[in-house]
Amino acid sequence: MQISREWATPLTIGSFILMGCTGILMFFHADTGLNKEVHEWLGWAMVAGVAAHVTANFAAFKRYLSKPAALAIIGVFVVILAASFFIKEEDEGGGHPARRASQAVLHAPLTSIAPLAHQTPEALLAALQKAGFKAQSTNQTLDSITGPEEHDQFKALAVIFQ
Structure with a gap:
């Protein structure tokens, strides 16, 4: 052919x-x-x-x-x-500081994020639920609420830090 x-x-x-x-x-x-x-x-x-x-x-x-x-x-x-194939962003604390900060927030429970957003954990939980996230507890971490998709993570961060 x-x-x-x-x-x-x-x-x-x-x-x-x-x-x-x-x-x-x-x-x-x-x-x-x-x-x-x-x-x-x-x-x-x-x-x-x-x-x-x-x-x-x-x-x-x-x-x-x-x-x-x-x-x-x-x-x-x-x-x-x-x-x-060999260089990783996370090696020896590498990566952009803003990326590391957002990852820290994503891995934190709503109870820890609330003071940063100047809201109560309950208000964050309600706002995330209203935005369509299946948040069930203020002890959940943000990434457990959003899942692995960055689009959903950024959407949740926007809801929290509006």
Whole structure:
């Protein structure tokens, strides 16, 4: 089977548009609905599109691999990819201080968060319930109320610190 540029290139372009838009939305925590799932699962369409595009344009691709500047750019991304498997944000107390502070709040019970929000634990519990969260006790931690999704965590933080 010969791979045609007539479908390989549009598949690459379309999947790039999808991946770029959903990736930017996730980066800014503005993703809604199924953006994250679409990004994760249809990322395979981009992999297939790029593989087909490279196959259909293999002669041009080989020319790029003979240029030092192209190899350097590709090499930088390969090094970043390799490093991403070994470097963790949490190592030795690392990570952005705002991220660490929000994680501390998320892991704290409502009774500990209430003084920071200048409210009673009961008022926080009621506000979270009104916002649709299944909060049942002022002793629950915020992350046990919201679950692991950052979108829900930020929504709960907005409710608490409105």
